[in-house]
Amino acid sequence: MTPARRIALALLWLAALAVAGWVIGQRLQLSGDLRRFMPTAQTPAQKLLIDELGEGPGSRLLLLAIGGDAPQALAAQSQALGQALAAQDVFKLVANGAGQGLDAVPERLRPYRYLLSPTLDEQTFDADYLREQLDQRVQDLGSPAGELIEPLLPGDPTLEMLRLAEAWQPAQAPQTLHGVWFDRAGRQALLAVETRAAGFDPTGQHSAIEAIRSAFASARGASPAQLTISGPGAFSVEIGGRTQREASLIGTIDGIVFALLLWLAYRSWKVPLLGGLPLATAGLAGLGAVAALFDGVHGITVAFGFTLIGVVQDYPIHLFSHQRPGLSPWASARSLWPTLGTGVASTCIAYLTFFVSGVDGLQQLAVFTIVGLATAALTTRFVLPALIDPAPRDAAGSPWLARAWTRLARWPRIGLAGSASIAALALAAIVFVPGPFWQNDLAKLTPVPADALARDAQLREELGAPDVRYVIAIERGDAEAALQASEALMAELPALRRRGAIAGYDLAARYLPSAKTQRERQRRLPDAAALRGALAAAVADTPFRSDAFGDFLADVERARAAPPLSARDLAGTPLAVSVDGLLLQRAGHATALVSLTGLADPAAVEAAARRHGGRLLDLKQASESLVADYRGRVLMALALAAVLLAAAVWIALRSPRRVLRVLAPMALTTLLILAVLRLAGVELNLFHLVSLILAAGLGLDYALFFDHAGDDRAEQLRTLHAVIVCSLTTLLVFALLALSSIPVLRAIGVTVALGVAANFALALLIVRAPAAAATEGAHAHA
Template structure:
């Protein structure tokens, strides 16, 4: 028998272990790159709609848009606050664009783009810039200068006598643009001033979105007015980034109170179970070692560690908490800790190997997030088991009491032994559960990604309201035109525009928007450029037009200079729009890849999708249904996950067979886990729960727990003392796990609720079924 180390040796090893964990944790904390791109947990998109959906989820302009609403003050005060807030946000590095409708859209054309107005406007497609046209326009300007519009027209007149800038600004206004009051956007009721903000941070970058939200709050506070009317102004922010920040904050708050409750509960349970203060501390060391090992393994094998991998990974390796509990419960006087753990090791390693094999199937799922989860779990469980086997016994002193001597456990086990061996009853229960799973009303699978969001329905409804007020397009349907490059798809968009106008006139749709509306193709720009008169011809036409008009001969020199600059300039490209208000609409409607480009056409009020799809098909355009794309992506992921689960089940059964080599024992171990899984599904279906991907992953965790319970009851054999020690261990394991996941089931976050409810049911069913099925008859009972 291996001797027990002295107190000084145990203390030194304990401190060394803790120091090592602290050092590894510090090193990981410094070098760990945490990712938050949800696309890591999505399968590779296959269809154009899926590709677009995945791109938009991560980096698309739509994911970077925030909607702001100011309310609670008179309209004049709200308008002034809106102007001040827009100016303050424009100076913030976190904000790429802030718009509120000031200047009637003229700010969409920065000064350095003014010479390009004739290349961007369709005027020259039908009208020459000759003397007749200029004279007609200048006569109209004379009338404008005597009208209320004089203040708007006069600054533009020297460089833009045809007011092409205003024509463009009006043409670029959305069909359902928000109302303008006091010079800024308002809702239809006139009670809220509206702003649209685009962040530099991508939609998946929750830290960047949090910084943007903080910048908005600071800018709002900095623009506060001392006047009582303005001081009452309230700010409301909506959009993907705002939701992400709110979700992150709520998740952190919930995890804090759940973690606190778990910690207190686990300490009390372990203290009550073992009556030794050191057991909770020592029991946490293998779990902490496994968690850090999992993090380190993922950090070594991947570019970064996803936040979901960290959160869910620590949840999954929670099963490792059972390893030291089994060890502690099998300690008894007269036997060294080393001997106790050696006796448990074959059973323990069988459970660890089976669970790791189940998670190893994720490595072939084709989803990077699941691969990270597999690496985290396998490394974590392996290190936790090894720590329990070779390190923990060196820290534990021999037990002063044997759990098998407990009168309460003895009475409980005798009551369990009186229970009949349920064979026919289990078959009936399994048949009933299967019938519930198959025939329960309602959808079986949850395909709607939006159902997984923890954003309250009221907030989603409010977001939809604000988008409608700002004239946002339909978020479900899009037209896509694909080509070799941006120029190719812009030309295709220009060819599609007349057909879309006809469809709009027929009532198939209420409106549309495309990138070519803001950025014509290079071919179109060059054609308009060629239509611009040379400087001598323009001066001659201008001189003829000014005859009998009250303008000085040199009044329009800036205009002549602009036209000359437009004639000589290189055509505008999408990159030239960076940092301008035109960047947002163009970037949102042009998707560029290294080997191809896609022009999108956003749709408003689509009444007949089939008619639109048929009409645009000859042009090579495709109608994309993003709702259907998201559902197909979920279904694609589910198929891969189910295939992985099927392979895992076969490998798990094979591992148990290799370990036990007896048909009856293998069936006693596998039957409780299989029936518990069926019962979990039956309960969820009976409650009307639509199963999602997190339910499936949680079923693996529940199955792993059930396998451990059954293996240890089988390991106890017919020895009464071992049976009681195993009962003690499994009760403690079940209660600790049930505590953790029952609290998760109370969460308001749908994903956490799905995980918690599924595993909590699994713990209850696996414990009961392992007692009924996996136990062997005791010697006394057999006699």
Template structure:
């Protein structure tokens, strides 16, 4: 095949990949739910934690602060934003003060006020009670509260809605100025919104944040005020934006650096083109299989992390390029390399195959993507690339610079007994470095800057948010059983408040009593005729007209004959959010939560829980146990992977000495990387572990190809060239990742970069054999070297 035909086929291959990639991008959708990278929950605490992470209202809340203007201006802007966002379908509710109790409560719920209020538990709706309430309303109409009371009077002369609104306010609600919430200093107007999209739906949260910013821009009208948005959704949006920005500059630098490196290493513009074909084919094959197996459940992190992990496939064509030379058919060249290349591919695939049994959906996807991609890249290198490369390439082994470098390397000592002290020192550093060995805190993996997390905590405190670590739970067969169980806790909780063990508490039954309590209150409501008689008697000496309260009579009649309110009936109101955050309904069970504020005596609360068939859950402990369970599964997978890898290398080499030369650098590198990380005070997490697999795969490839080169000096030189190029390319990619501000990327980058350095050095010192020049071809080689010089 002519050079022009080979180039045409290469361009056709690239064009086909671009077309397939464009088609796939139109049909591929990614999930942003981080729960896919968490193991299956095994305890009630873990189940509750995962439910709250994904779908709980806490993950949907956005905290908004307006500042930089006078109080009146900020209040007006807050009210304007509330009016705009309240009609936006992307939000479940918007709260900024008085609207929480009145305007935001739909008219359809107001007739039920006597079923929700505890008034009738101790006070009948009789003549004496009505007369006292009407007399109080006369006083209210002559006071500054007249504007608030008068619109409610006809349907609610006892002001039950206002009583409920006051009862529903948090114990430490923000102060209200000019009808809007403000912080304690009175300098920032506060709003609280719940998005319809889950907290870990990046697209939905991006739309919600855009809507808030647009509402602020419309309300600002040229004022100097500033907008601040805090919360899981805002963090997810900020993380996505920052990750995309860093990915762009890292990708740009990587691409430029890799192209320049290939041009310098091979001095041919065709090599970068040919080198990208197996990598692009690998990525496309992995994506196609993911779509076929997982559909729309493919996680974005799987793709991002997966493309990082399959960076090892760039080594396959590089080894082929470095070994190809004039006088040797490309097909014969790749066949000679295939045993070492195939062994590396199989071993790495086996390592990731164990993730299929980890019990974590995200890791299963990662395993499928990586295995398919590695296999596709290896097959492309073996069966497609040889037909496209120039068969007349000069022999890398004849490079004077490479030969001079090899002479210096050969003068290096060959470590044998010295490796044992190095391993012992590294092991001691790993075992005895101060600080925790494992990172169990989920929040430490977040790329959100610490100042933003502190600001989030500050705003939640201003808005009266409860303690996020401890929560009481009451289990029930359904929502009504759970509500009833939590109601039985209230006397004991009130006693804890009196004792000072807690400052306050919140539970769903505070907003939505159980059906049994609602029915009891219905029975306490008078019939229409009895109510009219009591009302007429109360109005006898009142300035109000006799027919002024027909709406009130109608509401009582409606409440008396209505079915008890269920959680689903609250949809579209702030009550729905309050109840949903404290009542979690499953398929065959429900859990009522009791949030605690100002917790001072954990033991006293635990005793109350035990006495009332409830549980006190420690959410911090739940998150740490979840991470620990996750790590246990991954470590189990790694142990199986290590055994499978040793077995694969043994089957391929079948000699103890050769197996030791291949496995020893990889094993020692893993120990050295762990020692450096632990000695630097780094607490290890899942991403360090997965990165160690990648580093081990790279080290295995280096050692395998040095072992494959044997004692032939020319082949050793070609292998050295390939390993240098591979190492530099990998080091460039992962060194840039190590500079990232994203903790996950930083963990991956630092771990693999260290692994590349240690694997390269140890492969040279341990796996390399002493070179031997063939006496039949040595003079020829020397002549060629002189010509090249």
């Protein structure tokens, strides 16, 4: 093929990649939902955790704090910000203390106060009760609170709405200054915002946060005030932004150094460009396959998948390093294909085991990896040779490489005894180093800085948020049944608090009684004639006019005829935040939650919950058990992968000695990685385990090519050249990842970087054969 045709083919390949990238970009939907990387929940606590993690109101809550100015100025900014956000569709609710209390229930729902309040459980609206209440109102009007109470009296002489507002106040509600919420120090105005987008919907949360910042910029004006935003959605946006920035920086550095290394290794400006084509093709093919087979591609899948450059970049490098004058690129590719194909097939078989995990995220990783590896290998074998110029030089003729190989040849080869000793030392470190072996805390996988998490905890405490570790869950077929059961439990909770078993509690039934309870209260309301007569008798003995309470009579009549209030009717009101967070509804299923603070006697609380068909759930323990279940599935996949990988190598080599020699570096490297991490005090997480397969694929690649070289010195030098270039470029990629602030990327980087170094050294010391005459070498690996 002429140089002009090679250039045309390369340009055609680039154009195909550009078109494919555009098509995939149109279809691609990135997801940040961590539930994709969780196994199927088995226990009630795990199911609750998974539901709440991605879709629950808690994941949608953003906490805002405005500070840096005088309290009155901050209050005005809070008012302006709250009004601006409340007018936008991206927010389900905005609360800042303004309009709370008596205004927690809008005018359209005011008649329902008689159905929501427990007053009618013990009282009736007869003349005696109404006279008692009106006498109390006369005294109230003479008190300092008289100006506040007087406007309420025509429609609510019993102050039912005021009683409800007081009952609904959380035990640790934030203080109110200048009409809005402030922290205890009075230096920061506080707001709570619920977004319509789920907490781990990065696009929706980004839009919400941008809207908040824009509205605050308008509300602040020239004030020096600063806005702090916290919560799962804010963390999700921060994680996404940081991941994108770090991935862009690492990718840029990798690309520059990768091109520089290839230019230095092959002294040709074309090699870096041609070597990048199989890599780009592999990445797009993997991404396209995941986009086609799954509803949304997880960001972790993309981040991990593109680290495939650490493996697939080896394929064109081997082809370049084995080029020599007198041998066409096609012949070189054919001679390398059995070895290259064995490595690719073995690694793909190893990743196939992720399909048995039952975890959507791992299955995405498997598809991305298998398609990417296969695409890179096939394009290297069947397309790339057409673009390569005939080799002007042979890597085996390099003087520095010959000197390096001569020095390496003096190193003693490691046999069975040496391998057993290394394995024993590594196992001793793994087993006997003190400290936790596994990392079960999901929170430690987040890249959110510790100070930001501390700030979030502080804001939640200021806003009176309950302890989210322990909850009572009552599951029923619908919301009505769940509310009825929680009402029965609510009767026991005050006694538990008096005994010190709990410090406080909250549940949806405090704000929204069941329809059954509301109907019972409706039946206790007197009809219009009876109420009018009782009220006339009561008013006769007071200074009030006989026609002063017409609004009261009308509201009671509306309450008698109204259908029971449901959670759906509360949408858009401050009450919706409390009810939606404590009453989780799905199709054909509802869960009423009781949040607990200061749990001191779990046994007593558990016994009370069980009497009413509920369970006391420890969400921290649930998250740890979920991680443990996930780890068990990954370990099962790893064990199966090891068996299948060994079987694939056996089928390819058909020699017990060669198979053991090829697998030994990979197996020892796995033990050494685990030992080094244990000695460094690193608790192993799921991504360390997943990365072990990637490291194993690299080790298998190095070992197979040293085995392929046999004892032919020239072939050994070409293989050494290829493996040095492969290991340096791969080490660069994963060393940079090891410096990342993203825990997932850091775990991958550290694990694979250790694997590259150990695999290179062990492949040299175990697999390489002594050099012999070229004819003998040819016979050795024929």
